[in-house]
Amino acid sequence: MFYVIGLGLSDEKDITLRGLEAIKGSTRVYLEAYTSILMIDKERLEGFYGKQVILADRDMVETQSDEILRSADTEDVSLLVVGDPFGATTHTDIILRARALRIPTRVIHNASIMNAAGACGLQLYNFGQTVSLVFFTDTWRPDSFYDRVQENVGLGMHTLLLLDIKVKEQSEENMARGRKIYEPPRYMSIPTAVEQLLSTEAVRGAGILAPTDTLAIALSRVGGGAEERIVAGTLQELLAAPPEVFGAPLHSLVLVGKRVHHLEVEYAETFALDPANWRRVATEVYGCALDG
Amino acid sequence: MFYVIGLGLSDEKDITLRGLEAIKGSTRVYLEAYTSILMIDKERLEGFYGKQVILADRDMVETQSDEILRSADTEDVSLLVVGDPFGATTHTDIILRARALRIPTRVIHNASIMNAAGACGLQLYNFGQTVSLVFFTDTWRPDSFYDRVQENVGLGMHTLLLLDIKVKEQSEENMARGRKIYEPPRYMSIPTAVEQLLSTEAVRGAGILAPTDTLAIALSRVGGGAEERIVAGTLQELLAAPPEVFGAPLHSLVLVGKRVHHLEVEYAETFALDPANWRRVATEVYGCALDG
Numbered sequence: 001m002f003y004v005i006g007l008g009l010s011d012e013k014d015i016t017l018r019g020l021e022a023i024k025g026s027t028r029v030y031l032e033a034y035t036s037i038l039m040i041d042k043e044r045l046e047g048f049y050g051k052q053v054i055l056a057d058r059d060m061v062e063t064q065s066d067e068i069l070r071s072a073d074t075e076d077v078s079l080l081v082v083g084d085p086f087g088a089t090t091h092t093d094i095i096l097r098a099r100a101l102r103i104p105t106r107v108i109h110n111a112s113i114m115n116a117a118g119a120c121g122l123q124l125y126n127f128g129q130t131v132s133l134v135f136f137t138d139t140w141r142p143d144s145f146y147d148r149v150q151e152n153v154g155l156g157m158h159t160l161l162l163l164d165i166k167v168k169e170q171s172e173e174n175m176a177r178g179r180k181i182y183e184p185p186r187y188m189s190i191p192t193a194v195e196q197l198l199s200t201e202a203v204r205g206a207g208i209l210a211p212t213d214t215l216a217i218a219l220s221r222v223g224g225g226a227e228e229r230i231v232a233g234t235l236q237e238l239l240a241a242p243p244e245v246f247g248a249p250l251h252s253l254v255l256v257g258k259r260v261h262h263l264e265v266e267y268a269e270t271f272a273l274d275p276a277n278w279r280r281v282a283t284e285v286y287g288c289a290l291d292g
Numbered sequence: 293m294f295y296v297i298g299l300g301l302s303d304e305k306d307i308t309l310r311g312l313e314a315i316k317g318s319t320r321v322y323l324e325a326y327t328s329i330l331m332i333d334k335e336r337l338e339g340f341y342g343k344q345v346i347l348a349d350r351d352m353v354e355t356q357s358d359e360i361l362r363s364a365d366t367e368d369v370s371l372l373v374v375g376d377p378f379g380a381t382t383h384t385d386i387i388l389r390a391r392a393l394r395i396p397t398r399v400i401h402n403a404s405i406m407n408a409a410g411a412c413g414l415q416l417y418n419f420g421q422t423v424s425l426v427f428f429t430d431t432w433r434p435d436s437f438y439d440r441v442q443e444n445v446g447l448g449m450h451t452l453l454l455l456d457i458k459v460k461e462q463s464e465e466n467m468a469r470g471r472k473i474y475e476p477p478r479y480m481s482i483p484t485a486v487e488q489l490l491s492t493e494a495v496r497g498a499g500i501l502a503p504t505d506t507l508a509i510a511l512s513r514v515g516g517g518a519e520e521r522i523v524a525g526t527l528q529e530l531l532a533a534p535p536e537v538f539g540a541p542l543h544s545l546v547l548v549g550k551r552v553h554h555l556e557v558e559y560a561e562t563f564a565l566d567p568a569n570w571r572r573v574a575t576e577v578y579g580c581a582l583d584g
Contacts, residue, residue, distance in 0.1 A: 017305040017308075084407050085410075087416065107411060109301060109407070109515040114416050116376065116401045118378025119378055125424075126421065155421075
């Protein structure tokens, strides 16, 4: 059996009992490192499972799937992924490959940021499509995400923005010289995300985002207990906040849609940088009827 | 500490290690029965946890939250919910109440149908808002869901439809006589859902759903191993299929949006009732460029 096992969102204890059982019975255990580098380190998992864990970067999962799948028709092999196997990064390719090799597969689900984002108090029902935001560079400022956000805004839906991570990036010099030396991982922070949103608004100009009139909620390490941060405010407030209020990466950002319900506003108010202004914008700009 | 713990989607082994640890340390453990009646029974959980589990129906969670929260400021109390605490049914009310009482709370996330739906091969990124479909009666055929579906269809997004369940319903006679006798639970099946969709299309007439031209994927017991069913086809094919192909409830239905990517079509083809027709509709109606 080939298992693809979601590890959940924060540490080794977020795995399910079913997932742990599959790992214990597996001959080989791979850890998909593209995302997993973020929060859980390999040695800690090895200690916890009492078992060797083989790091598999995104390239390996995509191009060396036959090695990962080797002998999975007669033994159990597990591939661990952070979050859910069908969350933000999907693992359909290797499952298709397993099927083609007639290897039985089983997916063991877990929480993903796509559903845990509900922790901010906004109803998952009221979210439109999820949108990825990539790092701008001096020469490359892709703004197709803006069209997606505009679609959600047009319907009054909330938008979950997943912020870019850069791992295993090479400098131009190292790349030119063929040296496999990688830059330290980079994670897009909330202020960077807000800057990119507002600079894109300035270019595109559809008036869907405004510093003082758009409400948003920053999420970090959802489900991570003491490390979890949920911070709500206008885009301007989020931009002006000291970076440390947002906690450690990975960050995500939710843009509040106009259909927001007063109960959602009231729940999220607990997380507001400036609760009075949060209520004011919700009432005056979003047209929410709040108590008191 | 007041814990709200997601149990995941199928049985007692889908809980996370963190969730199980919280249960073991709790003085009282409640099981939210509105949804949990579906798949996991109380006695089985009690045996598994070695601990008494108190059934809390939806009313109790909403109206007797102070009893559930009693002593949670000094002891640990857990409320178990199927799926994720912020999934299809949210538990924000009781968390707000706990906050008001200055009781520390912690949510332990798990998989929800809102993210596990990715198992059908469609990318979660390409889903619009999630829509609930309630049972029609002779006199009540609420069709506001159609507007939501139309919004998603207009953008080419996929739609996850959550199908109604009826638990603790009283017959009119028992209600009139004040007898607390409840009808057996009812779960909306895929054919019923498709019938309601098509009959609403006939009334509303925006042309967003068509028996032979709309592709959909039925989901049942996702993550439930041998009990999991994923069945893809046109609405007409789903309507005509023998009910048993859809497996045991709970059922959900995904309507495929026009922005579907050929890799999504190819992944889901494995689940198709009629793979050749699945490809034909994807190509001719959805404009997907498939290999071969």
